[in-house]
Amino acid sequence: MKLRINLTNVPRCSKAGCTHRALMHRHHTSHQWMWVRAFAIRRSKEKKYRSFVKAYGRFNQKDIVLLCPGHHGEIHELYDDIITRAIYSHHVPLECFSWRQANRLMSSLRSRYLKWKDIETNISNPPTERLEPWGDI
């Protein structure tokens, strides 16, 4: 008897060219978790914060993608660079950002993900990409 394994239903990493098929991570493309932590002090004061946390916890399909651990680490390294530049540009820590500034940073992170995911890479040999310069947010 031949053993057939159907790979069509196995979760796939969303990074182009990645062949990993197991142990996928759920990744929020706008890095919402960062604001859940950074804005935690607003919990009792802001309804907006509470609904943001609820939306994060829903793991809505439009907010998340699957990534293998290696690519999950890679995209977060790219995010860290963008986040650091945003903090320098505003001269305040993340918890002091306005919602408007937070939303702009989230959309920058999401755009970075959308560009990155289509670049075909080999996990053992990630390309050195030049980052887009951080705009004035």
Ligand SMILES: [Zn+2]
């Ligand atoms: Zn992530």
Ligand SMILES: [Zn+2]
């Ligand atoms: Zn991958």
